[in-house]
Amino acid sequence: LRLSNKNLPEICSRNTEVEACSYSRDNLKHGIVHVGVGGFHRAHLAVYVDKLLSQFDLKDWSICGVGITQWDAPMRDALKPQDYLYTVIERSDQGSQPKVMGCLTDFLLAQDDAEAVIAKMADPQTHIVSMTITESGYFYNENTHELEAHKPEIQADLKGDGPPRTIFGFLFAAQARRHAAGLKPFTVLSCDNMQGNGSISRSMLLSFAKLKDPAIHAWLEKEGAFPNSMVDRITPRTVEEHKTFLADTFGIEDGWPVVTEPFMQWVLEDQFSDGRPPFEKVGVQVVKTLHEVEQFEMHKLRLLNASHSALAYLAYLSGFEYVHDVIADPVFNSYIINMMQHEVRPLLPEIEGVDIDQYCKTLLARFGNPTLRDEVVRLCLGGSGKFPQFIMPSIAEQIRRAPSNPADGAPLRRLTLAVAGWFRFSNAIDEHGNPIKVNDPMADELQAKAREGGQKPHVLLGIKMLFGDDLRGDERFVRELTDAMESLYTVGARKTLENYV
Ligand code: NAD
Known part of the structure; x- marks a missing residue:
């Protein structure tokens, strides 16, 4: 009825x-x-x-x-x-x-x-x-x-x-x-x-x-x-x-x-x-208070949403359709756990009554819910609105924590790989030469700049609306990003992730 x-x-x-x-x-x-x-x-x-x-x-x-x-x-x-x-x-x-x-x-x-x-x-x-x-x-x-x-x-x-x-x-x-x-x-x-x-x-x-x-x-x-x-x-x-x-x-x-x-x-x-x-x-x-919301927000945006954005583009390029299949894959699973644990968790405030390790475990279980059949393409929507909110702030904070020691700075490799995955995806041609439908209000600009820059991130990083000078000007971040992009373009997303994990 x-x-x-x-x-x-x-x-x-x-x-x-x-x-x-x-x-x-x-x-x-x-x-x-x-x-x-x-x-x-x-x-x-x-x-x-x-x-x-x-x-x-x-x-x-x-x-x-x-x-x-x-x-x-x-x-x-x-x-x-x-x-x-x-x-x-x-x-x-x-x-x-x-x-x-x-x-x-x-x-x-x-x-x-x-x-x-x-x-x-x-x-x-x-x-x-x-x-x-x-x-x-x-x-x-x-x-x-x-x-x-x-x-x-x-x-x-x-x-x-x-x-x-x-x-x-x-x-x-x-x-x-x-x-x-x-x-x-x-x-x-x-x-x-x-x-x-x-x-x-x-x-x-x-x-x-x-x-x-x-x-x-x-x-x-x-x-x-x-x-x-x-x-x-x-x-x-x-x-x-x-x-x-x-x-x-x-x-x-x-x-x-x-x-x-x-x-x-x-x-x-x-x-x-x-x-x-x-x-x-x-x-x-x-x-x-605003402060209380901010603390919960930071946990959620930097762990849940950041993980979604980190896995989305690499999973798409690796041929995954559903999020639960990505989480069931041991290589992706360790990538996400390690990104959360080593690169994001140390930046987060403690909240009374919240166990961050448990929160991360629950997130993986939620992502892995096979009955939801959440689609990888949904997570690929609107990256230009998401990366500046979910991923870049953690990278910027890691840079601030270890600005003078580029060789041995705070950990940001996996977060940076997430950015590389998005940049590679923005090129709008997948690893088999097929077109990708990029659904983003800035899709045209992203695609033009991804193609102009090729394996190098500089042209995309030059989009002032999305990236601050702190990121563009950080030698270690740019080098990590360049390496990650070269790897994605030469050996593909899956192999790159295996090397990272
Ligand atoms: P959806 O595609 O089902 O709905 C998006 C809605 O936003 C549509 O009604 C659309 O008309 C409207 N919209 C889009 N661009 C607009 C614009 N420029 N001006 C006015 N309205 C506009 O998506 P959804 O799953 O409902 O997600 C919407 C938002 O909710 C997300 O962007 C996110 O910020 C938030 N959110 C979603 C989830 C989720 O899991 N889906 C979880 C937490 C938060």
């Missing part, structure tokens, strides 16, 4: 293994507007909100989804006929557990009606605008830490003679309307994988507002809230097999289910300008 309000009771009665929202969806109000209704949002923030609605009968905190890119239309088309219900399938070696989520109750697509999106964000009922818009959605220059105000989309939104095109165009327009109406600003809650995701959101929106209207800038600077948060739940891309599995096994026809792991974590800074639901009641670690 197709998922819908009408069919849900029958779906649940036909198959008692299906868990479904037990609360009434009538009279729910949108307290949260979420931009970027992809897999991760639906498996993470929405799941916490669904628990809140189920367990505490809150009426004011359902979610209105928003898509501001042209790629969001298929999500709207999948969800609308099923009353925005969708299924989260939790997968582990214990089996697959489907749960139907009811907390999303509408979806607005900016290209249909940008005004409706602005009006929904500006509505007094809305208290939080959350977002998962990928790293590239922030127009954040890693090197200067400034808004990329020269980009045509931002320029168009600053000019403002058409509907907004970027997140900042929408956030600004809605906040300005709230200011004019004498309301509090909504909280801007980033759930993207970026160190300081709240601080970056704040700084980018304030930069935008400053260029547009100093009064709104001053108001947001004083009254706005942009909590930082660490988010974690591995969520593969939905594929056709997930839909047929759900239909064949549980009798649910769902246009866009989402598969994820049982593990989930959210460490959230308690900084909200217009109220929030009691997230802590459903397992969110709500913390008082």
Whole structure:
């Protein structure tokens, strides 16, 4: 049966293994507007909100989804006929557990009606605008830490003679309307994988507002809230097999289910300008200070996300399709363990109650979950947004720790090999001479520079937006990177890794 309000009771009665929202969806109000209704949002923030609605009968905190890119239309088309219900399938070696989520109750697509999106964000009922818009959605220059105000989309939104095109165009327009109406600003809650995701959101929106209207800038600077948060739940891309599995096994026809792991974590800074639901009641670690979030974030980004990025390109070049197969391979397994243990772990702060060795072991077990079938190509997406966040900071810190002793400096070989793997991949021709589809907002530039530089990293390292002078100018790092690239180009990824391990 197709998922819908009408069919849900029958779906649940036909198959008692299906868990479904037990609360009434009538009279729910949108307290949260979420931009970027992809897999991760639906498996993470929405799941916490669904628990809140189920367990505490809150009426004011359902979610209105928003898509501001042209790629969001298929999500709207999948969800609308099923009353925005969708299924989260939790997968582990214990089996697959489907749960139907009811907390999303509408979806607005900016290209249909940008005004409706602005009006929904500006509505007094809305208290939080959350977002998962990928790293590239922030127009954040890693090197200067400034808004990329020269980009045509931002320029168009600053000019403002058409509907907004970027997140900042929408956030600004809605906040300005709230200011004019004498309301509090909504909280801007980033759930993207970026160190300081709240601080970056704040700084980018304030930069935008400053260029547009100093009064709104001053108001947001004083009254706005942009909590930082660490988010974690591995969520593969939905594929056709997930839909047929759900239909064949549980009798649910769902246009866009989402598969994820049982593990989930959210460490959230308690900084909200217009109220929030009691997230802590459903397992969110709500913390008082930015410092606390930063520590958890560092563990997660530098271990989990860095490992994902480190294995992704080398695994792709070695011919792997699924992440669990990569982890089952002893050469890759030791590469990742050693990178975490020797090159990253010594840089991490101790957190009370967190055993870092255990955390690393758990990560390997999570990566190795064969039921998730997480794809290597998913981890290869958007390297230009990831390396500066996940890998380069550890390399830079290792360099800082041993700047004067290039021969015997702090360990960074494996991290550097990860960069070499990404550079080799960016060339967009695999080891058999076949084209690679590089999915990255900077794909053209990366490919042109990878080809221009060949086996040498200098041309790519010259991209100022991605690499700081500290890295470009470090003799040992550049030598390590050159060696790694030469090896990748001459003997291939697999053999190179064997030599490293
Ligand atoms: P997805 O491809 O399913 O969804 C991405 C969403 O971002 C889409 O709704 C898309 O329209 C939107 N988007 C992309 N570029 C945008 C832009 N420039 N402006 C506005 N919206 C834009 O991906 P996902 O798995 O949901 O991941 C999204 C983000 O969530 C990641 O980039 C990451 O920061 C974070 N995250 C993902 C995972 C995971 O395992 N998938 C885990 C932790 C965090």
